[in-house]
Amino acid sequence: xxxxxxxxxxxxxxxxxxxxxxxxxxxxxxxxxxxxxxxxxxxxxxxxxxxxxxxxxxxxxxxxxxxxxxxxxxxxxxxxxxxxxxxxxxxxxxxxxxxxxxxxxxxxxxxxxxxxxxxxxxxxxxxxxxxxxxxxxxxxxxxxxxxxxxxxxxxxxxxxxxxxxxxxxxxxxxxxxxxxxxxxxxxxxxxxxxxxxxxxxxxxxxxxxxxxxxxxxxxxxxxxxxxxxxxxxxxxxxxxxxxxxxxxxxxxxxxxxxxxxxxxxxxxxxxxxxxxxxxxxxxxxxxxxxxxxxxxxxxxxxxxxxxxxxxxxxxxxxxxxxxxxxxxxxxxxxxxxxxxxxxxxxxxxxxxxxxxxxxxxxx
Ligand SMILES: Cc1cc2nc3c(=O)[nH]c(=O)nc-3n(C[C@H](O)[C@H](O)[C@H](O)COP(=O)(O)O)c2cc1C
Numbered sequence: 357x358x359x360x361x362x363x364x365x366x367x368x369x370x371x372x373x374x375x376x377x378x379x380x381x382x383x384x385x386x387x388x389x390x391x392x393x394x395x396x397x398x399x400x401x402x403x404x405x406x407x408x409x410x411x412x413x414x415x416x417x418x419x420x421x422x423x424x425x426x427x428x429x430x431x432x433x434x435x436x437x438x439x440x441x442x443x444x445x446x447x448x449x450x451x452x453x454x455x456x457x458x459x460x461x462x463x464x465x466x467x468x469x470x471x472x473x474x475x476x477x478x479x480x481x482x483x484x485x486x487x488x489x490x491x492x493x494x495x496x497x498x499x500x501x502x503x504x505x506x507x508x509x510x511x512x513x514x515x516x517x518x519x520x521x522x523x524x525x526x527x528x529x530x531x532x533x534x535x536x537x538x539x540x541x542x543x544x545x546x547x548x549x550x551x552x553x554x555x556x557x558x559x560x561x562x563x564x565x566x567x568x569x570x571x572x573x574x575x576x577x578x579x580x581x582x583x584x585x586x587x588x589x590x591x592x593x594x595x596x597x598x599x600x601x602x603x604x605x606x607x608x609x610x611x612x613x614x615x616x617x618x619x620x621x622x623x624x625x626x627x628x629x630x631x632x633x634x635x636x637x638x639x640x641x642x643x644x645x646x647x648x649x650x651x652x653x654x655x656x657x658x659x660x661x662x663x664x665x666x667x668x669x670x671x672x673x674x675x676x677x678x679x680x681x682x683x684x685x686x687x688x689x690x691x692x693x694x695x696x697x698x699x700x701x702x703x704x705x706x707x708x709x710x711x712x713x714x715x716x717x718x719x
Contacts, residue, residue, distance in 0.1 A: 360697055361560075361690065363569035365512055365547045368491055369470055370448045372396030373690055375560075376493070376514075376549060377682075378574035379452040379472060380522060380668070382406060382657040385419055385584035386437055388577060390444030391682035396690075400450040400472045401437060408586040409659050417443075419584060422654050431462050438466050450493070455479040464488050475516075475524045482509035495551065495572075497527030497536065499543045512547040514572050515540050518603070520552025521575045521670030524611045525603060534566065541567030555672045557692020564693075575670040580682040586660030589667045592617070596673035608633055610645045615667045619652060 365374045377384060377392040379402035389399030407419040417440050420433050434451070441449055450470035453459040463471060463485070471485055472493045482492045486509055494505045495514035502513045517533025518526030526532065533552040541548050550563035551572035560571050577583060579590045592615050604620060605611045607627045614620045626636050640648035649666065656665025680688075 360564065361693060363547065365549065365570040368511055368547065369398055369450075369493075371398050373686060374549075374570035375686055375689060376400060376450070376472065376570060376572040377577045378522070378551065378572050379403070379450075379474065380574055380578055380583075380585075382653060383578050383583050383585040383589075385582075386417065386440040386444060387414075388580060388582040388584065388682055389441050389449050391580070391582045392577065392686065393445045393447035393449045395683040395686040396447075397686050398448060398450055398470065398472075399441070399445075400452065400470075401434070401441065402452050405437065405584055406654075406658050408584055408589075408657070410587050411584070422658060431458050435462055435466065438468065453481065455481055457484075460484040463490065472514075475527075478505055478508045478510050482511075493549070497524070497531045498529060499536075499539055501527075502540045502544045502548070506544045506546050510546065512549055512570070513540065513544060514549040514551045515568075517550070517552030519671045521578070521601070521613050521673075522668040525552050525613050525670070527611075530603075534562065537563060537566040537568055553670060553672045555675050557689050557694070557696060559672075560689060560693045561696045574668075575672055576676060576685055577682060578669070579676050579679050580685055581679060582682050585657045588660035588662050589657045590679050592662055592667055593669045593673045593676055594679065596669060598671060598674040601669050601671055601673060605645070605649070608636060608645050610649055612649065612666070612668060613670060615669045615673070617656075617665075617667060618663045619656075620666060 363374050373396045375397035377399050379400045381402045381404045384402050385405040389401055392399035404425045405419055406422045407413045413419055448469045450472040451463055451468050452473055453463055453471050470491045474495045478494045485492055491511045493512045494510045495516050497516050505513045515536050516525055517536055518530045519533055533550050537550050547569035549570040549572050550568040554571045554573055555576040563571055579593050596615055600616050601613050602616050602624050603613045604624045642648035652666035655661045656667040
């Protein structure tokens, strides 16, 4: 293993490679999480996950139906999934939780080693969980967010850059991964994890050059064999180019990056033309834009409706050309990063040898 890939984050989380699979609702189920953790990264269980309509579930590993998340007990559903993950791997994995006592008690009872949360403030999550030895990783997009997380006792900070797919990439100020990263690394002492726009070994090396000690990867893992989303979603990402995503929802406060399919294009047109909020809600199909977004996400990512549903993806989609097993994604990322670093080291040694061989004119 290349030494430069072994960072403080690996020791903190007990993982071999500093590669975290991003929590992605309706995409990252036990199969993907276990595959990532077994390959040396950290798989993470998101808020909800269901069986895509084109995939039969494996006996003994049935995923909840979408309705169960709205009608059933969310915590018990999570517990069921956590037990499935444990039956597939004995490596560390993470869980996304809410700031709620029942949630905290459940992750403590289940012996979860890492909690990986997305936007908003970390709240009292570190205070609750750290006495049990549980590591807390939290996401934000600015220097101020990173400092707040450090003060609250968060163990590692994820910078979610503008390039990324899904929820809140770049925050209100549209900070990009590669501009935000060095500034945040200067501002805090805890490990910083780059997230948004990273899909291969080049991305890892670039992020590490700016001081990151880990990467969190979404879109690339959404296009793996084990991901639980519909094949139409995976194929739409594989077929997308660099300009085929849009960050929508800035006007009505529910920022998400998605593929520009017919539903999202029209939504973006309404938003950018200054349509009133009521017209936007009517178009989305629900009084609450968040509920509407959840329904559209289900329609796209679980039911595979590429016209009326919403399908999240990052700007890096254009680099992803095939659906691979998650272990192969990790193997390639690590091998590419290693080859780049070895190449740089060789070039430096050769340059040094060359410059030493030059005899300077005397006098
Ligand atoms: C298909 C998809 C679904 C996502 N769903 C969620 C989610 O449910 N919750 C969340 O916090 N972030 C979600 N995200 C954002 C990721 O956690 C991560 O921040 C992002 O994917 C990183 O950028 P990348 O896609 O360029 O790797 C999602 C991203 C994608 C691509």
